[in-house]
Amino acid sequence: MIPCATDLQLAGVKFKKIKKSNNILNVKFRHGVLEITPFKIHYYSEALFRNLVAFEQCYPGADTYFTTYLMFMDFLLKTSKDVALLHHNGIIDNYYHGSDDDVANLFNRLCTGAFHTFEGSYLSDLHDNVQKHCENKWNMWRASLKRDYFTNPWSVISFIAALFLLLLTFTQTFFTVFPYYGPRS
Template sequence: MIPCATDLQLAGVKFKMNEKSDNILNVKFSHGVLEIPPFLIHYHTDILFRNLVAFEQCCLEAKFHVFTTYLVFMDYLVNTSKDVALLHRNGIIDHFLGSDDNVALLFNRICIGIFHNFNASYLSDVKDNVQKHCENKWNMWRASLKRDYFTNPWSFISLMAASILLLLTITQTFFNVFRYFRPRS
């Protein structure tokens, strides 16, 4: 449904910590930026998450399964320790579990056996917008260009110098051909 965080980064999605929100469920996506509120994972987070999911799955009054939706969304984002490291670098995930592999394992195991209709959830618009962004080839090309060729200012300066040199060469060739076909009298 949603690519993992490292794949989203390759598609040009930027991750930003939503500092203004006091609710970890407040996930937003606009203009290629996925804003996720920060949260802390400690040793008892696994138990807390499982209990909240069990409550939403068993309680008849809990129709929207808001926290389950959030955990399924995070499960899509986090597949490996590289995804956790990326989210940690952007200030979204902080943990006391020892390694990023343990956090990835927590998210990958938490949603096993859960039936959830993501299309009828509060994050369905976020999912749709992220998918549209990733399907747009221009976003992927632009992200690849930035990542591969514009990581430092010297590569940009080299591109500009090469472009100017090419423009001057084309101009010189044009005037030489023009002079050949229209000689001076």
């Protein structure tokens, strides 16, 4: 399973909208950036999405592109915080006349009862790459450092200055001690 959007953000994943795409199913993951085509949620979106999933589940020759996409969005949007994060990044526009919690609930109940797996789907490589990124501890540590300690440029500048002063202190100590313990001439 793919973690929700806020958990992905804690693992260092950034969200970005795809600017020029007419395909709502277009999702990419490269170098820690999850790119998603922006879309709007209207009052009729639930009926439309349910009918598309029902068609893909009932018609024997149909590919399951929409079911795959909606299950992916179901994994991403577990809570209102996840919806707010994607809205903040310009991916979701809510014209649903409800709260972010209503949008999260909409995606959480869309694929109820649908049979589907990511294996062999058009998002299977993306699913594997996101999983690998989240399992890498270095990505989580780096994201935590950026989020907790390096939130503004002054903290970065002060860290670099502290490292420079520490290097100068070690250099001074070395040149002070070396003549005493160094080779005798």
